[in-house]
Amino acid sequence: MWQYLASVVGYLAHQVSAHGGCVNYTVGDTWYPGYDPYGPAYQDTAPWMVQRKWITNNPIFEADNISLSCNFPGNPAQTSIPINAGDNITAVYYNWVHTVGPMVAWMADCRGDCRTFDSSKGDWFKIGEKGLLYGTILEGMWFQHEFGVWGGAPSLWTENIPKDLEPGNYLIRHEIISLHSANKPQWYPECAHLEVKGSGTKFPGKEFMAKIPGVYSMNQPEINIDIYSLEVANKTTYKVPGPPVWSG
Numbered sequence: 503m504w505q506y507l508a509s510v511v512g513y514l515a516h517q518v519s520a521h522g523g524c525v526n527y528t529v530g531d532t533w534y535p536g537y538d539p540y541g542p543a544y545q546d547t548a549p550w551m552v553q554r555k556w557i558t559n560n561p562i563f564e565a566d567n568i569s570l571s572c573n574f575p576g577n578p579a580q581t582s583i584p585i586n587a588g589d590n591i592t593a594v595y596y597n598w599v600h601t602v603g604p605m606v607a608w609m610a611d612c613r614g615d616c617r618t619f620d621s622s623k624g625d626w627f628k629i630g631e632k633g634l635l636y637g638t639i640l641e642g643m644w645f646q647h648e649f650g651v652w653g654g655a656p657s658l659w660t661e662n663i664p665k666d667l668e669p670g671n672y673l674i675r676h677e678i679i680s681l682h683s684a685n686k687p688q689w690y691p692e693c694a695h696l697e698v699k700g701s702g703t704k705f706p707g708k709e710f711m712a713k714i715p716g717v718y719s720m721n722q723p724e725i726n727i728d729i730y731s732l733e734v735a736n737k738t739t740y741k742v743p744g745p746p747v748w749s750g
C-alpha cells in the first residue's frame with residue numbers, strides 16, 4: 503500500500519502538467535502499483551514493479567516514435583501481474599483532463615520472459631477499445647471524457663483478458679489517444695507485464711496483429727484529424743484505427 507500512496511502523492515505533485523498516464527492496476531481486490539514517472543530511482547529495481555518505466559507525463563506526438571509501444575524509456579519491469587484468462591484488469595489513472603479520442607488496450611506475447619522482450623518488436627493485438635459513446639465527434643461523449651474523474655477519485659478503465667487465451671507471459675498496453683489539438687494527435691501509452699494463467703488454447707491470428715509503432719500513421723483520417731472542422735465535427739461515428747478487437 504505504501505507504494506501506491508507514493509505513486510498518488512508523486513502524481514498529485516505533478517498534475518499541473520495537464521497530462522497523465524496509467525499509475526496503478528487492479529485485478530479483483532489486489533492493487534499493483536505502477537511506475538511513478540516523478541518518483542524515486544529505487545523503482546527501477548523494485549522487485550514488486552509490474553509496469554515498464556516511463557519518466558514523463560508528456561504525450562508522444564509521432565506515430566512512428568520508437569517509444570510508442572511502451573513509452574520512454576520503457577525499461578522492463580521486474581515482475582508480473584498474475585491473472586487468469588477471463589478475468590478483468592482495471593487500469594487506474596488520476597485527474598485525466600482530455601476528453602476526445604479513443605482508448606485501446608493491447609496485448610503482446612513476450613515469447614518467453616517479458617524482462618528481455620523488445621516491445622517494439624511485439625505482435626500486438628487488441629483486447630478492448632473505447633471510443634465515441636454517443637453524439638458527435640466534437641460535442642458528444644467519448645469514453646475518454648466519461649472516464650475522467652475529478653476530486654481525487656481514480657479514473658478506472660476495465661478490460662477483460664479473453665478467456666480462451668493461451669497461458670503465458672504477455673505485455674498489456676493501455677493507450678489513450680487524445681485528439682483535441684487539430685492534426686496533432688497525442689499518445690499516452692503505458693505497459694505492464696502479465697502472467698496469464700488458465701487452460702485456454704487460442705491465440706489471435708495475423709488479421710488481429712499490428713506492430714507498434716506501425717499501426718498508426720498521419721495518413722489515417724482518424725489520426726490526422728481536425729475535430730473542429732466542418733467535415734468532422736458533426737459526425738456521429740468514429741472508427742478506432744487498427745485491427746479488430748480479439749475477444750477469443
Ligand SMILES: [Cu+2]
Binds near residue numbers: 519521522561599600
Ligand atoms: Cu495532456
